[in-house]
Amino acid sequence: MIDPAIKRCLGQMIKGVQVVAATHDGLTRAYTSHWVTQVSFEEPVVMASLSKKHDTWPILQESGAFTVSILAADQIAEGQYFSYPGHKLRYSAPEFLGEIDGHPVVPNCIAWFTCDVFDQISLIDHELVFGRITASGEGRLKAPPLLYSSRHGWRVTGDKAREPGVSIRDQLLSRIVDDTTTESAT
Numbered sequence: 001m002i003d004p005a006i007k008r009c010l011g012q013m014i015k016g017v018q019v020v021a022a023t024h025d026g027l028t029r030a031y032t033s034h035w036v037t038q039v040s041f042e043e044p045v046v047m048a049s050l051s052k053k054h055d056t057w058p059i060l061q062e063s064g065a066f067t068v069s070i071l072a073a074d075q076i077a078e079g080q081y082f083s084y085p086g087h088k089l090r091y092s093a094p095e096f097l098g099e100i101d102g103h104p105v106v107p108n109c110i111a112w113f114t115c116d117v118f119d120q121i122s123l124i125d126h127e128l129v130f131g132r133i134t135a136s137g138e139g140r141l142k143a144p145p146l147l148y149s150s151r152h153g154w155r156v157t158g159d160k161a162r163e164p165g166v167s168i169r170d171q172l173l174s175r176i177v178d179d180t181t182t183e184s185a186t
Contacts, residue, residue, distance in 0.1 A: 011151030017079050019069045020048050021097065021104035022060035028104045029056040030097055032083035034148045035126075036068055044133035046115060049126045057127070060117070066131060068113045069106035072143035073156035078106050079146055080154075100137060109139045 002010070021030035035049035046068060050057055060066050071079050081096045098107045105112045115131025147155040 008151070011149060014147050014149040014152065014155060017071045017075075017146040017148045017154075019071065019078065019082050019097070019106045019109075020050070020056065020060075020066055021069070022056055022063050022066045023102075023104055024059045024063040027059060028097065029054075029059045030082050030104060031056050032079050032081075039130065044113075044136075046113065046131055046133065048129050048131065050129060051126050060129065064117045065134075066115050066117065066129070067103045067105055068115065069109040070111050070139075071106065071146040072108070072110050072140055073146050074143070075106065075109065075146055076154050078109075079148070101135070103135070105137070110141060110143055110145060111139050112137045 015034035016036075017032060017034050018036045019030050020033050020036060021028060031050070031054055033048060033050075037047055039045050039047045048066065048068065050060065078096050081093065096106060097104050099105065100112070101114075103112075103114045113131075113133045114135040116134050117129055117131050119130040121128040121130075144157050147157055149155065
């Protein structure tokens, strides 16, 4: 069990919300996750974390493929619908999970990917599944994303942390270049 102090700190982490789904032999299962991330710049690869106890796990394992739907801020209902740890989902409501080219995708999401599994790592209570993106679709790319934190719950964002323009990093790099140029001239 995780120490309560560590758990409170981990609960401060806020992440985007996705629905991960898999289909095999006509059976589709899906779950809400905020443990999906891009893991490579060289190739389009994502990693999804999933408990072996979840009913999506055997479907994903058998199919060797999965989809990721990135939820928009107004898709809290979809996020909650597929957020059912410890429960078996026997029916997928069509308003929450449709199909695009035979792949399960949340309608009206920000974007979606289909992925072929090429590797996995077993950890303590979860599997890390690595998938190469084989197809993608743009949905409502300008919609703000749905966010989640176990401490703060469901969140919506859309406000920029800073105005567009030159970043602090760019200003510092420029100053370093200027300082280096000045030193070499003397």
